[in-house]
Amino acid sequence: MTRVSAAFKLKAVKEALGSKTSLKEVCLKYKISRQTLYFWIRKYTNSRLKDLSSLKNSYKKGKFHHKSIGWKAEKLILDAVIKNPKLSVYGLQKRLEIAGLKLSVHGIYNVLVRYNLQRRQLRERFSVEHPVKTVFATALAPAHRAKIVEENIKEGKAIAKVCRVWGVSRPTFYAWLRRYNSAIEGEASDSDLVEALARNYKKAYEHHRSIDQKTKEAILDIVGNNPELSVHKVHATLPVVGGVPVAGHHAVQNLLEREGLNTLFKRQKFAQQYLPEPKAAVAPLYETPIPKLSLWRLLFAPYATIPKWVIKHPMTWPVIFPVTVLLLWIVEFDKLLKPTMLFPTVALSFGIVFFLYSLKYYVSLILVMRLTQSGTNRQNTSANAQLLNFQDEISNSRQSWFYKITKKIKIRSQQISKVDPLLMNLEKVKLTAQPFVSIHVAVYNEKRVIERLIEACCKQNWQNYEVILADDSTDGTTEIVKQFMKENYGELRVSKDDQGTEIYRADANHNLPSLTLIHRSSRSGFKGAALQKALENTNPYADYIAIFDSDFVPYPDTIEQFIKSFQETCGGLDKVKESNIAAIQGYQWHVLNKSQNWVTRGVRTEYAGSYVVERAGIGIYGGLNMIAGSVFCLRADIMRQFGWGKSITEDLELTLRLYEKGYKVVFTPYIQAPAEAVSTIKRLIRQRMRWAEGHTFNIRKMWRRIFESPHLTDREKFEFLYLAPYYLQAAIFIAGTFAWFISEAILHVRLPFWTAAWGWSLIFVNFLSLPLMNLVGLFLEESEERDYLGIASFIVLSYLLVPFQAYAAVKALVSDREGPWFRTPKTGTVTDVFDRMRIYAWFEKLKIWQRPATSAGVAGNINIDTGQLGFFRQAPEANSLALVPNISSFNAFSGYKLRPKRLRFVARGVLA
Structure with a gap:
């Protein structure tokens, strides 16, 4: 674009205004557009001077x-x-x-x-x-000044030329020349000549008019005790000597800027050290006494507990005794007393145990899908209203099967949170405060994943938090963390306690939170002891503690979503300590390497069913929710009271101790953290053997205390009854299969009332429960089509793990102590690019349990709108995301790129 002069514009404007020439002819003559000419005329007529200045270009450049x-x-x-x-x-x-x-x-x-x-x-x-000494030099170095002067004295160059080349003024050059000549007269050495040309200007605390140390401390004390004061008010409150403040306004301003206190936030943070540090006593590492071995009492607990309950309730006698006699007559009890009938009886008994577990999974499926259907049809209803409506339907309806069962067995319900975590919408929640949060990570030989973990933890969108790494590594992980801290924080503060534990601390700066590395001298106590050491070094101002494993990559707003969940479930952050909610468990989303091999596909599928369906079902009917080892947030005051234990399944141990004292755990599938799935059979076997041994051992220690605790509801105790022999199912499966084979293939005996059709039906029902639950979990996550291949992998893995889990569970049942902790190595492999995960409204398409929508006028705290409630309705598409997530951890389950048309008829056939 060619710009024209103001004279050219004035000529065209005058010709357009003064002559009878048309505007079209003027535009053609000067080769300008009508819009431009109108613009010039408007500027000229609106100007007061009516000259060249009114048409000068107003655009400024350079x-x-x-x-x-x-x-x-x-x-x-x-x-x-x-x-x-x-x-x-x-x-x-x-x-x-x-x-x-x-x-x-x-x-x-x-x-x-x-x-x-x-x-x-x-x-x-x-x-x-133009030579200079450094990149950001604000003045020439003394050596360069000496060189400039010597170019004039020794080389005979003109002063004007020297000053022009070096970019200095003549007065400055003459001042250097005088100082150089004075040094020569004193017979100074070369180094003295250079020193003579050094800059004598003093600044900061070296300046002759700088404030003294006493005045500096007085100003900092005022700021520390009153951080909200501005520079003017700080100056106004200074001590006065002889009618004059001890420091001027400019001195106060310079001091605050020099000390990094020139903003209100920085002064508030500085003022924290003036507050008395709260005393946060931490409970010692938990060790519970192991009860005496009571194998028969544990194995036959249901057979002993049910008769005891019947005896204590005489109202049941008129029903129980006739029914028992009738059943014994029907099954021809006398034939069952024959020795050869032992094997089919054992096989059927164990089959019924598996049927009870399958029944629980089917009930969870029904409850979750009923709740999703309820959410789908009530998009304009609040979360509280939806929860009340759903509870009314399944509990208060006289025709409800749920109502009849709970009335018969007198199971009581207890609402532990203000808002159902399966119905809350965290995107609509506004935080009332930003409490201090401490992130704890136990690390052991994780050099392949430690860097991405630290980066993810240090990039949380939260102001008041710290990161503590409890490290037992011996493979160089410690050095990687120390190098990261030195590169990003500078100097570290190092200390060592009596046990030889080295503690490296780095204070927070404007970009990163405070980071603490705790390197233990031994691995005694395993993960629980490492987290206990992190708890002992937690900031006393911490209100919450978030726990992650080293292979997880938390989203930048994970802390925010946890705090929002506490605010909603407890009715406000100011009421958290009055609530009995101790922890909130999120979703361990194992998708980073889900396509690596068939093992990772099976593991990813298993977690989808376990978290999205099973744990959600437990939350709906008010069962006992477990802490899952990672992606959960605890109240710091409760953790200081309880402390961690040494168990190889420290998460279950803590869960049982919390429930024993009346505290609860809340599960929400909407807070997720992507993680790595176990990638080899050997590693998976070792991991599940540790889980089976630790689980059974802790159940054995705590079962009496749980059943005798008055703080647990009947539903929670009922859930614990299911939870107790969870891994012993493997041993029961082996024993039942062996008994069935003996009875069918060798003894050729069968129970008189049992037929082949009943037997195969029982096998089919038991076999289908877990794959169906995982299938529905993948559907609700709206997973990729290839993820459904993991169901076949899951079935194969389930049978491969049976003998190993059986051995570990039985070992824990008869041993006096737990075995060692076998670490699950991480590869750091990422095979997939994943999107935001949202549970999709499949149920509206499948038309399952269609019901009319209720009125939208029911009062509640959270409004549910389309696209935000997760698997209770359809959600909008989200942008794709690579390895390190930079989106919200509140993902109401929007998943990959599903093409549902290929699976629509299969879905209807399976789920209908």
């Missing part, structure tokens, strides 16, 4: 542009060019950005063009003609 780079930044660019003339424009931008100067490539290029330095040869010539 140094006069409002976005131009200042002279200080321009000098830094030129200094960088002098020091590194071979750097390109992009290289200069990166170099300046490292030094803290953020400039655009276009801005740097404009400066280079202004000084004719846009080519590398020009920059190299400029570097030779």
